[in-house]
């Protein structure tokens with residue numbers, strides 16, 4: 129069976145947004161070719177690393193309801209008011225419906241994982257996580273007649289005026305392939321795996337970043353779109369970044385390098401100083417700020433220190449924490465200046481106290497007293513050996529800077545018009561919704577909702 | 593008793609990554625038990641390994657499966673842990689090496705069994721009647737006398753029980769499984785139910801990725817349930833026959849509609865279907881997801897099961913013909929292969945399964961997702 133030379137709709141990318149677009153375009157009657165840059169084994173981009181999707185829902189009680197207004201409020205509280213509110217409202221309204229469509233494709237659910245129960249109301253977990261989800265979509269693509277081609281790096285588009293007429297991809301053997309089409313959906317992710325692009329905004333700090341997801345999202349298609357006159361959305365430094373263990377691999381370490389011990393102790397930088405309130409908010413609301421915080425520290429290095437009382441309270445990272453009987457020894461193991469670290473711990477212990485009950489499930493108000501930089505909750509003294517530490521680096525999840533889209537998913541052109549048959553979905557347009565901060569699970573909502581929109585509208589554009 | 597250091601180190605490496613991820617928690621109890629035993633002593637690793645029913649859901653869901661640098665392959669790893677567990681706790685330990693030679697072991701046992709039974713037959717005058725058609729009550733015992741059948745079977749059974757008892761005690765000690773809990777009626781009911789329904793073989797509630805890597809199916813569970821049911825039925829048949837003979841004084845062969853024969857036939861048929869089906873699935877499934885030793889052990893065990901059932905069924909249908917003597921000896925040879933290798937072949941998995949089912953009782957871990965839904969538990973909705 130030879131691959132068809134062209135199609136109504138060509139989808140660029142092989143992650144969640146691309147698959148949702150391809151399946152929906154196919155549902156709408158279009159012939160579809162999906163071009164994934166990776167090989168088959170590591171298909172699925174960042175989406176294969178995910179575990180849940182944020183969805184509004186009409187529950188029967190306050191314990192199960194997650195209304196559209198609450199969702200929008202949560203979104204604004206993390207990202208500010210500069211988001212495109214029309215798109216945000218569409219995203220949230222649709223998030224209530226997508227679950228049913230996902231089930232129809234064969235996606236299965238599971239209860240919130242242990243240790244993530246706080247997300248039970250707002251997020252839905254797919255059985256087995258993102259790789260299983262992506263497998264389901266690929267199986268569905270095969271069953272419905274979407275042509276999937278791997279190891280196809282899309283390089284550029286051929287335009288006739290403002291319309292795309294074909295997509296050019298390079299193949300592993302160095303040859304190029306030109307695929308005629310009537311509409312295109314770009315769902316090729318952000319540029320988080322492109323160190324040189326990140327360097328433009330972050331300087332040499334990027335050499336210490338870990339890229340948590342796929343090495344394939346280098347943003348080359350985004351670059352092509354911007355060069356063709358697409359409008360930019362989002363901010364240069366906008367990204368989702370968390371604290372990962374410094375021993376994590378440069379790329380693709382996924383969820384298992386994430387460090388969740390931060391609210392259980394204190395975090396010091398390479399000078400041995402604390403630099404941010406570790407107990408500001410419950411962890412699910414704050415984990416995504418720590419990548420950026422560490423990125424701004426000297427050498428982009430920090431260290432989460434806790435004592436044996438905390439052990440067992442959080443999901444451990446794949447790397448074993450360093451362990452010593454005294455804080456001094458621990459600092460030495462980590463090549464931190466021992467005296468400042470010991471002094472920081474002593475100052476912290478003097479300011480911590482035992483009033484109120486310690487409760488990790490909510491802000492317990494156990495705050496440090498009279499510390500210039502407080503720890504607002506869960507301020508337990510570090511006094512029970514052995515002491516533990518995870519060395520931390522910024523772990524970049526994905527970048528927000530992307531192209532603007534209109535309410536139909538068309539890529540916007542700088543002059544206020546749109547490309548009539550060119551659509552975008554997923555990380556590549558996340559800057560319409562996310563400027564800073566993050567809401568757990570919204571990456572998959574963005575990909576699913578705007579992927580479905582782009583697929584449907586691309587099929588329509590192909591018929592026109 | 594430690595596991596092989598290389599295997600234990602590799603298990604710790606992979607399972608630590610799993611415990612940091614937990615995405616597979618919805619598939620089965622393995623990952624939940626892992627979370628309860630994060631220190632991963634050798635005993636903990638053995639428990640985790642023996643909780644796994646090899647549904648392979650976790651492999652297809654793993655973003656870190658090879659060729660990813662983390663190289664996570666839990667079905668392969670845990671099948672290695674299980675084979676190691678059987679060998680580590682084999683009693684006496686000198687015979688542990690038999691686990692790696694399942695086919696040879698079974699063949700030798702069959703040959704020895706054949707020689708012994710033929711010897712008993714000859715020594716007791718069965719040889720003369722060997723090829724004579726004989727349908728009268730007690731016909732089997734004119735080929736091999738009753739004591740010649742019962743004594744070897746008793747000895748081998750007692751030996752297997754002793755051997756498994758020693759293994760179970762040692763394993764439970766290292767694995768920190770409290771055997772006393774076994775005697776609580778609720779625990780027994782839970783274990784029996786999960787064992788008979790092969791509860792955890794349904795993966796996330798949708799079946800195994802077996803033999804296909806990308807599609808779930810309940811076929812494997814169905815074949816396995818058949819095999820177990822058939823085995824139990826055949827065992828009951830023998831028990832009822834013993835009652836007929838000892839208490840009622842009725843000698844075999846029994847009529848085609850008698851209870852022992854019906855139980856025997858149903859059991860035999862179920863075992864043939866179950867064992868043959870499992871054999872086909874094993875051979876068709878992905879080889880990189882199972883330890884070679886385990887696969888050889890599985891195949892040998894299933895072939896022996898098939899031979900026992902087929903010779904038994906043939907004996908039933910041809911018992912009035914001159915072939916009876918030959919079939920009787922063939923059946924004994926197959927039974928010898930089964931009985932003599934019980935403590936040193938795949939049968940051993942029953943012991944470790946039952947013990948670890950104590951660790952996966954419903955009050956300890958959540959059932960698989962679909963099962964939870966069927967039971968009306970609130971899903972993620």
Ligand SMILES: Cc1cc2nc3c(=O)[nH]c(=O)nc-3n(C[C@H](O)[C@H](O)[C@H](O)COP(=O)(O)OP(=O)(O)OC[C@H]3O[C@@H](n4cnc5c(N)ncnc54)[C@H](O)[C@@H]3O)c2cc1C
Pocket residue numbers: 140141142143144145146163164165166171172173174175176177178179180181182280281282283315316317318340341342344345346347348349381382383525526553554555556568569570571572573575
């Ligand atoms: C460890 C981790 C955990 C996460 N957990 C969650 C979570 O639980 N919930 C959530 O909502 N979000 C989560 N995210 C974020 C989430 O992964 C993304 O927001 C989402 O997957 C983006 O989907 P996408 O389809 O836009 O991009 P991707 O899934 O990254 O897909 C981009 C695709 O484009 C392909 N591609 C790139 N360039 C080219 C080219 N030139 N030609 C052809 N193809 C190309 C790539 O190979 C890839 O297949 C997580 C991210 C990481 C890294």
